[in-house]
Amino acid sequence: MSTKLYVGNLSFQTSSGDLEQLFVGVGAVESVNVITDRDTGRSRGFAFVEMASQAEAEEAIKQLNGKDVDGRSLTVNAARPREEGGRGGSSRGGNGGGYNKRW
Numbered sequence: 466m467s468t469k470l471y472v473g474n475l476s477f478q479t480s481s482g483d484l485e486q487l488f489v490g491v492g493a494v495e496s497v498n499v500i501t502d503r504d505t506g507r508s509r510g511f512a513f514v515e516m517a518s519q520a521e522a523e524e525a526i527k528q529l530n531g532k533d534v535d536g537r538s539l540t541v542n543a544a545r546p547r548e549e550g551g552r553g554g555s556s557r558g559g560n561g562g563g564y565n566k567r568w
Contacts, residue, residue: 467495468522469544473511475499476535481512483534488514491528492521513544 495515
């Protein structure tokens with residue numbers, strides 16, 4: 466069963482091809498997905514890499530976490546499942562701010 470890894474602290478220039486080459490040196494790579502900004506198309510500085518097995522994923526974490534790539538020290542760890550309910554963030558109550566409209 467494949468295991469998904471989170472790869473953070475990426476340079477904006479690091480491509481999915483660069484990551485695939487890096488991770489293939491550790492084991493079989495199922496997929497690489499560099500997360501990009503919806504509006505600009507620019508990398509958001511993190512990616513998900515899916516390794517073919519749990520053992521290969523653990524080896525990738527051991528070998529690549531902290532490794533310098535494009536001048537940045539990578540963060541590699543097991544990806545957490547996405548939380549249900551859409552995007553997080555703070556909820557804003559009330560009338561959205563501004564000034565108090567008491568007459």
